[in-house]
Amino acid sequence: MAERATTATRAWRAGRLWDHVRSAPGTYLWLLALLGTTLALHRMSPEFAHKFLLHRSTNIHELSEHPVRVLVSSALWTDDGHWLPYAALYALFHARAEHWLGTARWLTVCAAAHVLATLASEGALLWAIHLGRAPHSAVDTLDTGVSYALAGVMGILTYRVPRPWRHAYAAVLLTALTVPLLTHHTVTDLGHLLALLTGLACHPLIRTRPHTHTKKTRID
Numbered sequence: 779m780a781e782r783a784t785t786a787t788r789a790w791r792a793g794r795l796w797d798h799v800r801s802a803p804g805t806y807l808w809l810l811a812l813l814g815t816t817l818a819l820h821r822m823s824p825e826f827a828h829k830f831l832l833h834r835s836t837n838i839h840e841l842s843e844h845p846v847r848v849l850v851s852s853a854l855w856t857d858d859g860h861w862l863p864y865a866a867l868y869a870l871f872h873a874r875a876e877h878w879l880g881t882a883r884w885l886t887v888c889a890a891a892h893v894l895a896t897l898a899s900e901g902a903l904l905w906a907i908h909l910g911r912a913p914h915s916a917v918d919t920l921d922t923g924v925s926y927a928l929a930g931v932m933g934i935l936t937y938r939v940p941r942p943w944r945h946a947y948a949a950v951l952l953t954a955l956t957v958p959l960l961t962h963h964t965v966t967d968l969g970h971l972l973a974l975l976t977g978l979a980c981h982p983l984i985r986t987r988p989h990t991h992t993k994k995t996r997i998d
Contacts, residue, residue, distance in 0.1 A: 891930020895973035935975020
């Protein structure tokens with residue numbers, strides 16, 4: 779009897795897990811792709827991995843030569859070679875946002891945050907190079923990963939947090955991403971803040987979500 783109960787519990791948990799994955803297919807397909815590229819990265823030598831990632835990096839040089847290719851490919855590789863932290867963050871933020879917004883709107887937020895933050899931050903770096911405030915070698919910096927998309931999703935999830943906690947959540951996010959920018963002044967820190975602001979600016983995607991209408995019965 780106890781064995782049957784245990785089997786039923788495991789089946790119920792597996793069913794719940796599968797339902798969760800099906801509610802956010804884009805998130806888990808993306809996470810699966812990151813697992814594959816991370817495993818591939820671990821098979822490369824450090825020197826080869828660095829050169830390999832440079833060609834998939836959204837630095838100034840690659841953006842000027844192959845903008846579309848690197849904007850897509852950079853979102854499929856992690857430069858630190860760690861996958862498990864991304865799995866936890868994806869399950870916590872991306873899956874929740876995709877389930878709430880739907881795959882199309884969630885992907886729109888991810889793409890907007892990733893592309894706009896990348897172009898704006900690299901544009902700021904190019905201007906700094908032009909002014910002599912950054913070395914010319916910065917055009918070939920390594921810049922891959924999915925953190926801009928994650929920051930954008932964290933931003934739009936602000937509108938999912940119930941009041942009065944919504945403003946506190948937004949304040950914590952803004953503080954967490956502004957302080958590193960003010961202290962370190964890096965392009966990546968600027969990109970994270972811009973991606974968060976992009977997510978916050980995606981509020982119209984929430985207002986245009988389809989609503990379920992219930993029929994009202996008129997009683998005379």
